[in-house]
Amino acid sequence: MTTIIVVEDTVTEKDLIVSYLVDSEYNVIRANNGQEELKKIEGKRPDVVMNDLVMSDMNGLELCRNLKKNAETKDVPIVACTSKNQALDKLWGMKQGIDFYISKPFSREDILHAVRSVI
Numbered sequence: 001m002t003t004i005i006v007v008e009d010t011v012t013e014k015d016l017i018v019s020y021l022v023d024s025e026y027n028v029i030r031a032n033n034g035q036e037e038l039k040k041i042e043g044k045r046p047d048v049v050m051n052d053l054v055m056s057d058m059n060g061l062e063l064c065r066n067l068k069k070n071a072e073t074k075d076v077p078i079v080a081c082t083s084k085n086q087a088l089d090k091l092w093g094m095k096q097g098i099d100f101y102i103s104k105p106f107s108r109e110d111i112l113h114a115v116r117s118v119i
Contacts, residue, residue, distance in 0.1 A: 002047045007032075007036075007037040008032075008052045008055075008081070009055045013052075020108045021115070033056060034057060035057050041067075046076060049067060050079040052080075054082060060082065061093065068097040078098050078100075079115065081114075082104060085104075
C-alpha cells in the first residue's frame with residue numbers, strides 16, 4: 001500500500017487532504033509541522049511527502065531541503081500544497097526539490113492527480 005505523509009499545520013486542510021487520500025485507499029501519516037514530520041519519517045520511507053510551504057516552525061522549503069539532503073529520503077517525491085501560487089513561488093519550489101505543486105484552494109481531483117503523477 002502506498003504511504004503518504006501529509007504535513008499541514010491547518011487542521012481543517014490536513015483533515016480534508018487526509019480524507020481524500022484515505023478514501024482512495026492510501027496509507028496516510030499525519031504531521032502538524034516540519035519538525036514532527038522529520039521525527040516521524042526516521043526509519044520509514046514514505047512513497048510521497050505532501051506538505052504546505054507556509055508553516056510556523058519550519059517552512060516547507062526548509063523541509064524539502066532537509067529531505068533532499070538525507071540519503072534515506074532524497075528520492076521521495078514531494079508534493080507542495082500551498083497558498084503561495086505565484087509563478088516565482090512555483091519555480092523556486094521546484095528548484096528546492098518539489099516534484100508537483102498544488103495551489104490552494106484545491107479539489108479532491110487536484111490531490112489525487114498530484115499523488116498519481118509522482119508515484
